[in-house]
Amino acid sequence: MSAPPNQPQPPDAGDLRWSRAGATGSGAAAELASGAFDPLFREAWTESQIANLLQAGNGWLDLGHMGQELVVFALNRQVLDEVELLLCAVAPGWRGRGIGRQMMEQVAESARSRGASRLFLEVREGNEAAIALYRSVGFRIEGRRPGYYRTVLGNSIDAITLAMPIQ
Structure with a gap:
């Protein structure tokens, strides 16, 4: 369905521009996160948490912009030949346009360029949209970490661990 003639069309997700950042990108990533x-799940990291991880030297941010607007990011860390996707998000107004899939392709490309042979992540049980995305790009469930996450109400939620080989 197209917009009425007098309203501009939303930008196409094909116009997404990627860059890589270190600690200098932590503020923008934290703001998007x-x-x-949902604050109930306490999943968003703060600027200082992101910056501290990035200052260790083995992490990076993949940032996706539409024009000047940051619409997606992925926070990654490499240990030996494995890259862990620690945190990622698509801005709510940009969901449903294939940006999450593009983000996963970008993360895999970044990991390959660093010599990694495997991607790993963990996701909150019940986050069905994220799990469906990860599985659709080739991740397989490897395990579960019981009670890994805590909500603001103190409820425990398991983490589901997923991994996939990359060549």
Whole structure:
């Protein structure tokens, strides 16, 4: 369905521009995360948490922009030949346009360029949209970490661990 003639069309997700950042991108990523995650689950990281991880030297941010707007990010960390996707988010107004899939392709490409042979992540049980995305790009469930996450109400939620080989 197209927009009425007098309204501009939304930008196409094909116009997404990727860049890589270190700690300098932590503020923008934290801001996007704070608006993208439900506060009940305490999943959004703060700017200092992201910056501290990035200052260790083995992490990076993949940032996706539409024009000047940051619409997606992925926070990654490499240990030996494995890259862990630690945190990622698509801005709520940009969901449903294939940006999550593009993000996963970008993460895999970044990991390959660093010599990684495997991607790993964990996701909150019940986050069905994220699990469906990860499985659709080739991740397989490897295990479960019981009670890994805690909500603001103190409820425990298991983490589901997923991994996939990359060549």
